[in-house]
Amino acid sequence: MDYVSVEEARQASGLRLVLTAGVPGPWGESAKAILAYKGIPFLPVYQEGGGENPELLAWTGQNSAPVAVFDDLPPVCHWLDLLMLTERLAPEKPLLPEDCARRAEVLGLSALLAGVDGFAWNRRLQMFAPMMALAEPPQMIQRMAHKYGWSEQAHARSAARLCAIAAELDARLTAQETLGSKYFVGADVTAVDFYWANFAGMIKPLGPADNPMPDYMRATYEAVDDVTGACLSERLEAHRDMMYRRHISLPLDF
Ligand SMILES: N[C@@H](CCC(=O)N[C@@H](CS)C(=O)NCC(=O)O)C(=O)O
Secondary structure (H helix, E strand, C coil): CCCECHHHHHHCCCEEEEEECCCCCHHHHHHHHHHHHHCCCCEEEEECCCCCCHHHHHHHCCCCCCEEEECCCCCECCHHHHHHHHHHHCCCCCCCCCCHHHHHHHHHHHHHHHCCCCHHHHHHHHHHHHHHCCCCCCHHHHHHHHHCCCCHHHHHCHHHHHHHHHHHHHHHHHHHHHCCCCCCCCCCCCHHHHHHHHHHHHCCCCCCCCCCCCHHHHHHHHCCCHHHHHCCCHHHHHHHHHHHHHCCCCCCCC
Protein backbone atom coordinates (compact mmCIF):
# COMPACT_ATOMS: atom_id res chain seq x y z
CA MET A 1 0.00 0.00 0.00
CA ASP A 2 1.29 3.47 -0.87
CA TYR A 3 1.02 5.90 2.01
CA VAL A 4 1.15 9.66 1.98
CA SER A 5 2.48 11.66 4.91
CA VAL A 6 0.20 13.46 7.36
CA GLU A 7 1.38 16.76 5.86
CA GLU A 8 0.29 15.67 2.36
CA ALA A 9 -2.97 14.26 3.67
CA ARG A 10 -3.84 17.53 5.39
CA GLN A 11 -3.76 19.28 2.01
CA ALA A 12 -6.04 16.68 0.39
CA SER A 13 -9.84 16.40 0.49
CA GLY A 14 -12.17 13.39 0.42
CA LEU A 15 -11.59 10.46 2.73
CA ARG A 16 -8.17 10.05 4.27
CA LEU A 17 -7.47 6.96 6.40
CA VAL A 18 -4.47 6.89 8.72
CA LEU A 19 -3.08 3.36 9.05
CA THR A 20 -0.16 1.70 10.80
CA ALA A 21 2.12 1.20 7.81
CA GLY A 22 3.59 -2.19 6.94
CA VAL A 23 1.56 -4.28 9.40
CA PRO A 24 -2.04 -5.58 9.48
CA GLY A 25 -3.23 -3.56 12.50
CA PRO A 26 -6.52 -5.25 13.44
CA TRP A 27 -8.55 -2.05 13.84
CA GLY A 28 -7.09 -0.68 10.63
CA GLU A 29 -7.78 -3.90 8.71
CA SER A 30 -11.38 -3.85 9.97
CA ALA A 31 -11.78 -0.27 8.73
CA LYS A 32 -10.25 -1.14 5.34
CA ALA A 33 -12.45 -4.22 4.93
CA ILE A 34 -15.59 -2.20 5.73
CA LEU A 35 -14.61 0.59 3.33
CA ALA A 36 -13.83 -1.90 0.54
CA TYR A 37 -17.14 -3.70 1.08
CA LYS A 38 -18.96 -0.40 0.80
CA GLY A 39 -16.91 0.71 -2.20
CA ILE A 40 -15.60 3.86 -0.49
CA PRO A 41 -12.18 4.94 -1.79
CA PHE A 42 -9.64 6.51 0.59
CA LEU A 43 -6.17 7.97 0.65
CA PRO A 44 -3.90 5.87 2.93
CA VAL A 45 -1.90 7.97 5.40
CA TYR A 46 1.24 6.83 7.23
CA GLN A 47 1.34 6.15 10.98
CA GLU A 48 4.34 4.59 12.73
CA GLY A 49 3.10 1.84 15.07
CA GLY A 50 4.15 2.65 18.64
CA GLY A 51 5.86 5.86 17.48
CA GLU A 52 5.27 9.34 18.83
CA ASN A 53 3.67 10.46 15.55
CA PRO A 54 3.69 14.17 16.48
CA GLU A 55 2.21 15.32 13.14
CA LEU A 56 -0.71 12.92 13.59
CA LEU A 57 -1.20 14.16 17.14
CA ALA A 58 -1.27 17.75 15.91
CA TRP A 59 -3.81 16.89 13.22
CA THR A 60 -6.16 14.55 15.06
CA GLY A 61 -5.52 15.09 18.78
CA GLN A 62 -4.21 11.53 19.30
CA ASN A 63 -1.51 9.34 17.76
CA SER A 64 -3.04 5.87 17.18
CA ALA A 65 -4.41 4.40 13.96
CA PRO A 66 -6.83 4.08 12.31
CA VAL A 67 -8.18 7.59 11.95
CA ALA A 68 -10.58 8.66 9.22
CA VAL A 69 -10.84 12.27 8.10
CA PHE A 70 -13.50 13.20 5.55
CA ASP A 71 -13.23 16.63 3.95
CA ASP A 72 -13.44 19.23 6.72
CA LEU A 73 -15.29 17.00 9.22
CA PRO A 74 -13.61 16.31 12.57
CA PRO A 75 -11.22 13.31 12.55
CA VAL A 76 -12.75 10.08 13.83
CA CYS A 77 -10.50 7.60 15.62
CA HIS A 78 -12.91 5.44 17.60
CA TRP A 79 -14.24 2.29 15.91
CA LEU A 80 -17.87 3.35 16.41
CA ASP A 81 -17.41 6.85 14.98
CA LEU A 82 -15.50 5.36 12.09
CA LEU A 83 -18.25 2.83 11.41
CA MET A 84 -20.91 5.56 11.58
CA LEU A 85 -18.93 7.67 9.11
CA THR A 86 -18.89 4.76 6.64
CA GLU A 87 -22.64 4.33 7.13
CA ARG A 88 -23.09 8.01 6.35
CA LEU A 89 -20.84 7.87 3.25
CA ALA A 90 -22.36 4.67 1.81
CA PRO A 91 -25.83 4.14 3.28
CA GLU A 92 -26.79 1.94 0.32
CA LYS A 93 -24.63 -0.89 1.69
CA PRO A 94 -25.52 -0.74 5.38
CA LEU A 95 -23.63 -2.73 8.00
CA LEU A 96 -26.03 -1.77 10.78
CA PRO A 97 -29.64 -3.01 10.75
CA GLU A 98 -32.47 -0.46 10.74
CA ASP A 99 -34.36 -2.43 13.38
CA CYS A 100 -33.35 -1.01 16.77
CA ALA A 101 -33.17 -4.31 18.63
CA ARG A 102 -30.91 -5.84 15.99
CA ARG A 103 -28.90 -2.65 15.74
CA ALA A 104 -28.29 -2.74 19.49
CA GLU A 105 -27.12 -6.35 19.19
CA VAL A 106 -24.66 -5.53 16.41
CA LEU A 107 -23.31 -2.51 18.28
CA GLY A 108 -23.05 -4.41 21.56
CA LEU A 109 -21.24 -7.37 20.05
CA SER A 110 -18.97 -5.04 18.08
CA ALA A 111 -18.06 -3.23 21.31
CA LEU A 112 -17.18 -6.57 22.90
CA LEU A 113 -14.76 -7.16 20.03
CA ALA A 114 -13.37 -3.74 19.17
CA GLY A 115 -13.97 -1.62 22.27
CA VAL A 116 -11.95 -0.86 25.37
CA ASP A 117 -11.56 -4.04 27.45
CA GLY A 118 -12.90 -6.08 24.55
CA PHE A 119 -11.50 -9.11 22.74
CA ALA A 120 -8.81 -7.31 20.74
CA TRP A 121 -7.86 -5.05 23.64
CA ASN A 122 -7.32 -8.05 25.91
CA ARG A 123 -5.44 -10.02 23.29
CA ARG A 124 -3.15 -7.04 22.86
CA LEU A 125 -2.45 -7.01 26.62
CA GLN A 126 -1.24 -10.60 26.22
CA MET A 127 1.00 -9.63 23.31
CA PHE A 128 2.71 -6.94 25.39
CA ALA A 129 3.37 -9.28 28.33
CA PRO A 130 6.69 -10.89 27.24
CA MET A 131 8.21 -7.51 26.50
CA MET A 132 6.79 -5.88 29.62
CA ALA A 133 8.55 -8.63 31.60
CA LEU A 134 11.95 -7.38 30.40
CA ALA A 135 14.00 -5.19 32.75
CA GLU A 136 13.88 -2.41 30.12
CA PRO A 137 10.87 -2.84 27.81
CA PRO A 138 11.36 -1.13 24.42
CA GLN A 139 10.10 2.48 24.31
CA MET A 140 7.42 1.75 21.71
CA ILE A 141 6.03 -1.08 23.84
CA GLN A 142 6.06 1.07 26.97
CA ARG A 143 4.22 3.79 25.10
CA MET A 144 1.53 1.42 23.83
CA ALA A 145 1.27 -0.45 27.15
CA HIS A 146 0.50 2.86 28.85
CA LYS A 147 -2.03 3.93 26.19
CA TYR A 148 -3.79 0.59 26.09
CA GLY A 149 -4.15 -0.19 29.77
CA TRP A 150 -1.45 -2.77 30.42
CA SER A 151 -0.89 -3.87 34.02
CA GLU A 152 -0.08 -7.18 35.68
CA GLN A 153 -3.67 -7.36 36.88
CA ALA A 154 -5.20 -6.49 33.52
CA HIS A 155 -2.98 -9.10 31.88
CA ALA A 156 -3.91 -11.72 34.49
CA ARG A 157 -7.62 -11.47 33.65
CA SER A 158 -7.20 -11.16 29.87
CA ALA A 159 -7.59 -14.85 28.94
CA ALA A 160 -10.84 -15.20 30.91
CA ARG A 161 -12.21 -12.02 29.35
CA LEU A 162 -11.23 -13.06 25.81
CA CYS A 163 -12.74 -16.49 26.25
CA ALA A 164 -15.99 -15.16 27.69
CA ILE A 165 -16.42 -12.93 24.65
CA ALA A 166 -15.54 -15.72 22.22
CA ALA A 167 -18.00 -18.05 23.98
CA GLU A 168 -20.77 -15.46 23.59
CA LEU A 169 -20.01 -15.14 19.88
CA ASP A 170 -19.92 -18.90 19.45
CA ALA A 171 -23.30 -19.21 21.16
CA ARG A 172 -24.72 -16.57 18.83
CA LEU A 173 -23.51 -18.44 15.78
CA THR A 174 -24.97 -21.69 17.11
CA ALA A 175 -28.35 -20.04 17.59
CA GLN A 176 -28.12 -18.41 14.16
CA GLU A 177 -27.39 -21.77 12.52
CA THR A 178 -30.76 -23.07 13.65
CA LEU A 179 -32.32 -20.07 11.86
CA GLY A 180 -30.33 -20.78 8.70
CA SER A 181 -27.99 -17.76 8.97
CA LYS A 182 -24.21 -17.78 8.82
CA TYR A 183 -23.96 -14.28 10.32
CA PHE A 184 -23.97 -13.12 13.94
CA VAL A 185 -27.15 -11.04 13.73
CA GLY A 186 -30.07 -11.44 11.33
CA ALA A 187 -29.86 -12.89 7.84
CA ASP A 188 -27.27 -10.49 6.38
CA VAL A 189 -23.70 -9.47 6.96
CA THR A 190 -23.22 -6.68 9.55
CA ALA A 191 -20.33 -4.80 11.10
CA VAL A 192 -19.79 -7.40 13.81
CA ASP A 193 -19.03 -10.05 11.17
CA PHE A 194 -16.28 -7.80 9.82
CA TYR A 195 -14.80 -7.15 13.26
CA TRP A 196 -14.73 -10.83 14.15
CA ALA A 197 -13.09 -11.85 10.85
CA ASN A 198 -10.32 -9.32 11.42
CA PHE A 199 -9.79 -9.80 15.15
CA ALA A 200 -9.73 -13.61 14.94
CA GLY A 201 -6.33 -13.17 13.29
CA MET A 202 -4.94 -11.99 16.61
CA ILE A 203 -5.16 -15.61 17.76
CA LYS A 204 -4.68 -17.41 14.45
CA PRO A 205 -3.48 -15.20 11.59
CA LEU A 206 -4.17 -16.18 7.99
CA GLY A 207 -1.21 -17.91 6.32
CA PRO A 208 1.70 -15.95 4.78
CA ALA A 209 0.23 -16.01 1.25
CA ASP A 210 -2.93 -14.26 2.42
CA ASN A 211 -1.39 -12.22 5.22
CA PRO A 212 2.27 -11.37 4.46
CA MET A 213 2.87 -9.86 7.91
CA PRO A 214 6.43 -9.42 9.21
CA ASP A 215 7.87 -12.56 10.86
CA TYR A 216 8.33 -10.88 14.25
CA MET A 217 4.67 -9.92 14.26
CA ARG A 218 3.47 -13.36 13.18
CA ALA A 219 5.50 -14.91 16.01
CA THR A 220 3.81 -12.56 18.51
CA TYR A 221 0.33 -13.21 17.11
CA GLU A 222 0.83 -16.98 17.05
CA ALA A 223 2.23 -17.21 20.59
CA VAL A 224 -1.06 -18.12 22.25
CA ASP A 225 -1.49 -19.87 25.61
CA ASP A 226 -3.68 -22.99 25.68
CA VAL A 227 -6.68 -21.32 27.31
CA THR A 228 -6.74 -18.46 24.82
CA GLY A 229 -6.10 -20.76 21.84
CA ALA A 230 -9.03 -22.96 22.82
CA CYS A 231 -11.47 -20.03 22.61
CA LEU A 232 -11.19 -20.04 18.81
CA SER A 233 -13.82 -22.73 18.20
CA GLU A 234 -14.22 -24.50 14.86
CA ARG A 235 -17.45 -22.59 14.35
CA LEU A 236 -15.79 -19.22 14.94
CA GLU A 237 -12.93 -20.09 12.63
CA ALA A 238 -15.34 -21.23 9.91
CA HIS A 239 -17.17 -17.90 10.22
CA ARG A 240 -13.89 -16.04 9.77
CA ASP A 241 -13.07 -18.08 6.64
CA MET A 242 -16.57 -17.54 5.24
CA MET A 243 -16.12 -13.76 5.61
CA TYR A 244 -12.89 -13.83 3.58
CA ARG A 245 -14.53 -16.01 0.92
CA ARG A 246 -17.60 -13.82 0.61
CA HIS A 247 -16.76 -10.29 1.69
CA ILE A 248 -13.07 -9.47 2.22
CA SER A 249 -10.54 -9.72 -0.57
CA LEU A 250 -7.18 -11.40 -0.14
CA PRO A 251 -4.22 -11.11 0.08
CA LEU A 252 -4.20 -8.41 2.72
CA ASP A 253 -2.38 -5.31 1.57
CA PHE A 254 -0.82 -3.09 4.20
N1 LIG B 1 -8.95 4.09 18.98
C1 LIG B 1 -9.33 2.94 18.23
C2 LIG B 1 -8.39 1.80 18.47
C3 LIG B 1 -7.07 2.18 17.91
C4 LIG B 1 -5.98 1.26 18.28
O1 LIG B 1 -6.08 0.53 19.26
N2 LIG B 1 -4.94 1.32 17.45
C5 LIG B 1 -3.79 0.51 17.64
C6 LIG B 1 -3.85 -0.70 16.76
S1 LIG B 1 -2.93 -2.03 17.43
C7 LIG B 1 -2.55 1.34 17.29
O2 LIG B 1 -2.64 2.32 16.60
N3 LIG B 1 -1.40 0.91 17.78
C8 LIG B 1 -0.17 1.54 17.44
C9 LIG B 1 0.09 2.79 18.21
O3 LIG B 1 -0.61 3.05 19.19
O4 LIG B 1 1.01 3.49 17.81
C10 LIG B 1 -10.74 2.51 18.55
O5 LIG B 1 -11.17 2.63 19.68
O6 LIG B 1 -11.38 2.10 17.62
